[in-house]
Amino acid sequence: MDAPQSGELARVGKSVVIKGEISGSExxxxxxxxxxxxxxxxxxxxxxxxxKVKASVSAKSIVVQGKVDGSLTASDRxxxxxxxxxxxxxxxxxxxxxxxxxxxxxxxxxxxxxxGTATS
Amino acid sequence: MASVSNLMKFFRSSSNQDAASATPQKLSRRSSGVGExxxxxxxxxxxxxxxxxxxxxxxxxxxxxxxxxxYSDDLLRASLEPGLRVQDEAxxxxxxxxxxxxxxxxxxGQFDIVLLWxxxxxxxxxxxxxxxxxxxxxxxxxxLLLAFFHTRDAGPDSTCYRYHVTGTDMLEMQQVKFALPGQxxxxxxxxxxxxxxxxxxxxxxxxxxxxxxxxxDNIREVLVVR
Numbered sequence: 001m002d003a004p005q006s007g008e009l010a011r012v013g014k015s016v017v018i019k020g021e022i023s024g025s026e027x028x029x030x031x032x033x034x035x036x037x038x039x040x041x042x043x044x045x046x047x048x049x050x051x052k053v054k055a056s057v058s059a060k061s062i063v064v065q066g067k068v069d070g071s072l073t074a075s076d077r078x079x080x081x082x083x084x085x086x087x088x089x090x091x092x093x094x095x096x097x098x099x100x101x102x103x104x105x106x107x108x109x110x111x112x113x114x115x116g117t118a119t120s
Numbered sequence: 121m122a123s124v125s126n127l128m129k130f131f132r133s134s135s136n137q138d139a140a141s142a143t144p145q146k147l148s149r150r151s152s153g154v155g156e157x158x159x160x161x162x163x164x165x166x167x168x169x170x171x172x173x174x175x176x177x178x179x180x181x182x183x184x185x186x187x188x189x190x191y192s193d194d195l196l197r198a199s200l201e202p203g204l205r206v207q208d209e210a211x212x213x214x215x216x217x218x219x220x221x222x223x224x225x226x227x228x229g230q231f232d233i234v235l236l237w238x239x240x241x242x243x244x245x246x247x248x249x250x251x252x253x254x255x256x257x258x259x260x261x262x263x264l265l266l267a268f269f270h271t272r273d274a275g276p277d278s279t280c281y282r283y284h285v286t287g288t289d290m291l292e293m294q295q296v297k298f299a300l301p302g303q304x305x306x307x308x309x310x311x312x313x314x315x316x317x318x319x320x321x322x323x324x325x326x327x328x329x330x331x332x333x334x335x336x337d338n339i340r341e342v343l344v345v346r
Contacts, residue, residue, distance in 0.1 A: 104198070
């Protein structure tokens with residue numbers, strides 16, 4: 001699956017391994033390995049199909065196609081695609097889970113003005 | 121360590137029936153057990169619900185829309201991790217201690233409701249009782265557990281379903297199929313055994329009460345209270 005196309009996009013490629021804290025003001029696509037934390041609260045984070053993230057992730061929207069071991073906090077929306085394997089607690093306003101996705105953890109839907117949905 | 125091929129006994133072999141159901145079909149059924157659970161969900165707030173079936177957005181929405189906390193833990197899939205399998209004199213089995221070290225790691229008395237669905241019928245024998253015992257500890261006193269068991273009329277090729285709560289007492293059933301680690305072909309789990317009523321009562325011996333609901337589709341719904 002291709003990385004999202006947008007003006008400001010940082011990309012962590014398949015062979016890249018990062019240990020530490022990641023923060024910034026652009027969208028992030030991760031197809032490599034990250035251990036630590038990712039904090040992009042006004043932007044989106046996409047964990048690609050080859051991505052292996054052992055970190056807490058905070059972003060406006062999060063799309064997971066790969067493997068995540070850690071908490072996910074999406075202030076807007078969380079998408080778990082069919083190849084997603086997530087072990088950790090998730091907090092979001094809206095969540096979409098494709099058939100085949102694996103989630104092990106607590107789901108906390110934080111509603112805004114009475115809205116909050118989970119869709120499949 | 122046992123090979124992945126040892127796990128294949130947990131899956132149905134390919135058949136015409138599989139080919140015919142290449143696109144998973146969703147069926148609806150009424151559920152008395154879910155009706156009882158919904159009554160509790162509708163009458164109380166802030167309950168902790170543990171859903172042990174395949175991850176379901178429907179179920180998460182149903183629980184969180186009612187103001188409850190939802191926990192997901194797909195134990196059937198977790199139990200098939202090749203790393204859990206051990207080979208001893210008696211043959212291949214699953215290391216239940218390691219399984220429970222890695223799964224169902226919650227504080228005692230955490231949950232008000234546990235949805236076990238059909239897990240006991242499809243899980244490795246050595247894991248069933250330890251899993252029930254662990255869930256007993258993690259339920260609050262008075263907490264509810266809902267499980268589905270096949271009747272003796274069910275054959276080994278009975279379809280393994282995942283369950284989506286779609287209404288107060290309504291479920292949508294969808295065939296479970298997934299690939300083992302390192303394999304691309306998706307298969308449906310195979311029914312491992314059929315418990316009779318006495319076995320079920322023994323399984324939930326430590327619980328305060330047990331209630332059976334007989335359904336038309338060769339399923340007994342069992343609601344137990346901790």
